[in-house]
Amino acid sequence: MTKKHSKRVIFRSVVWVMLPITILVGWFYPILGFMVLFCMFSGITIAFFKGKFWCAWLCPRGSFLDKFVSPFSLKGSGHSFLQSNILRIIVLILLMSLMGLQVYRAWPNVSDIGTVMVILLTATTLLAVLLGTFLHPRSWCIICPVGTVSGWISNSRSKKKK
Numbered sequence: 001m002t003k004k005h006s007k008r009v010i011f012r013s014v015v016w017v018m019l020p021i022t023i024l025v026g027w028f029y030p031i032l033g034f035m036v037l038f039c040m041f042s043g044i045t046i047a048f049f050k051g052k053f054w055c056a057w058l059c060p061r062g063s064f065l066d067k068f069v070s071p072f073s074l075k076g077s078g079h080s081f082l083q084s085n086i087l088r089i090i091v092l093i094l095l096m097s098l099m100g101l102q103v104y105r106a107w108p109n110v111s112d113i114g115t116v117m118v119i120l121l122t123a124t125t126l127l128a129v130l131l132g133t134f135l136h137p138r139s140w141c142i143i144c145p146v147g148t149v150s151g152w153i154s155n156s157r158s159k160k161k162k
C-alpha cells in the first residue's frame with residue numbers, strides 16, 4: 001500500500017462520522033446543518049485546484065456509502081440511466097431551487113436555515129442509501145449536485161492542461 005493510499009484510507013475511515021452526527025444531532029442543534037454548505041463549498045472550491053479530490057478523499061457521505069452501504073449493495077449495473085447529463089442537470093436545478101426557496105422562506109432565522117439543511121441532507125441521504133442498496137453503492141454520486149459541478153470543473157481543468 002502506497003503512502004498516499006494509506007493516507008486516503010485513514011481520512012476516509014474518519015470523515016464518514018460527520019454524516020450521522022450532522023443528521024442525528026442536527027435535529028436538536030440545527031446550526032450543524034451549516035456543515036452541508038461547508039461541504040458543498042469545499043467540494044466545489046477544491047475542484048478548481050485538485051479535481052475530484054473532495055469526492056475521493058474527504059466527502060463524509062461518499063465515505064459513509066463506501067463503508068456502510070457497499071457491503072449490502074446489490075452492485076448491479078442498473079444505474080446507467082443515472083449517467084444522463086440531462087438527469088444530472090435536472091437534479092442539480094431541482095435541489096438548488098428547493099434549497100434556495102426554503103432558505104428564502106427561513107431567512108433570516110439561522111436555526112430555521114440550519115433545519116432546512118438538515119432536512120435536505122436527511123432526504124438526499126435516504127435516497128443515496130436506497131440507490132446504493134438496490135443499484136450501486138455510489139449511485140447517488142452520479143447525480144449529486146456537488147459531484148456534478150466538481151466534475152465539470154475538473155474536466156475543464158484537464159482540458160486546459162492538454
Ligand code: SF4
Pocket residue numbers: 043054055056059060061062063140141142144145146147148
Ligand atoms: S458525488 Fe457528492 S456525495 Fe458523492 S462523494 Fe462527491 S460530494 Fe460526496
